Amino acid sequence: MEQFHHGHHVRLRSRVHGTYLHADEDGHGVKLRTRRASMNAAWAVHLYQGQNEQFLLLHSAAYGSYLAATDAPAPRDHRGLRVEQRNYDHPEVEPIVWQAILSESEEEVYLRNVGGACLRANGRYWNTNASVDFVDDLDNISRKMLWVVEHIPAREVMPPLPRPAGLPHPMLRSRMIMYVWRNIHGDLITRGSFMFRGRSVFRLRKQLARRLHAMAILDVSELVMGLPTRDGRMFPLVVDLPSSGEILHIFVVIVGSPAHAALRYADVDAE
Structure with a gap:
């Protein structure tokens, strides 16, 4: 867990594809994107100590929702189960709790949900949703489950808010x-x-x-x-x-x- 610091922000970059884990703009999905300089690629770290080990929660710096593993099937042509963003007040806690396991090279981590499934990066140019999948043996784990943790420094002042594009349209939600x-x-x-x-x-x-x-x-x-x-x-x-x-x-x-x-x-x- 030394790669994660409570209250700080990180990016998660796929070791295989080089893409970043993004909170999707719909506020629900999680996707892989090439853009690095995006608030959607920033995740705030929340660490807490269990009885025998430390656990990790990651919430989106864009929308405040937590990275969560689910028991729903992943989208078509993706392996494993669906990953999503969950609101802070969602009654189920276990899906948003993760453990960071250092790789053999000590340059990456595997992110394993407490339910046992590991975060997985899917295709680079298509089928680019992330998912979680179960592994029987960490010694034979897929490289698509390797994530490089990039630390994001803090700004001294709030960034400027994005300016609106044009007038509000009456058909907007x-x-x-x-x-x-x-x-x-x-x-x-x-x-x-x-x-x-x-x-x-x-x-x-x-x-x-x-x-x-x-x-x-x-x-x-x-x-x-x-x-x-x-x-x-x-x-x-x-x-x-x-x-x-x-x-x-x-x-x-x-x-x-x-x-x-x-x-x-x-x-x-x-x-």
Whole structure:
């Protein structure tokens, strides 16, 4: 587990294909992509100690969902079982818990779900979903289950939010946004919900700032949105929303507050 550090971000690169494990924009799937400088390729590390060994959770720096093994068949022409993103409040815990096993060369890791299946990279140019598959003998494990862990440094400040492309289209999907704003002591200032059309995180922040203006004199640049994790932390929402249209639960923090100081931003453009 020395390749993973709690609270930091990593990329997972297939040793065989050279592609990176990406959280798909639908907020559910997991795919292999060549693009390295993408928040979708960044995974935040959550380590916790079991009775006899350490375990690993990986949640997407883009959407906050956890990398999970399932018992559903993998897509057609892929081996093994399906891998997906699961929300922080999903009742099943075992699918999102992993063990990192160092390879013989000590340059890569195998990621084995506690259910026993290992994360596998499928085709490079087609059939590029990841999957999990069971192995009987770690000495004869497939090289497609080898992953190079690349550490991603932290940014000192939040990256600029992506600008929206054009005006919101009336046919764009709407979703429910539920938000909570607490003070530095954790006491509730306000909470609420509203319908939001489209995926633009830039427009979402502006709409939230208008709603919170009655509670405090806020400039939109002072407002930071975050998504919750299973252990009660939050991480910043800095990419456009997933295309699934599912309800989004958002924490609101203000620049300069202790909650804001605790946030960590992945510098995906760093070499």
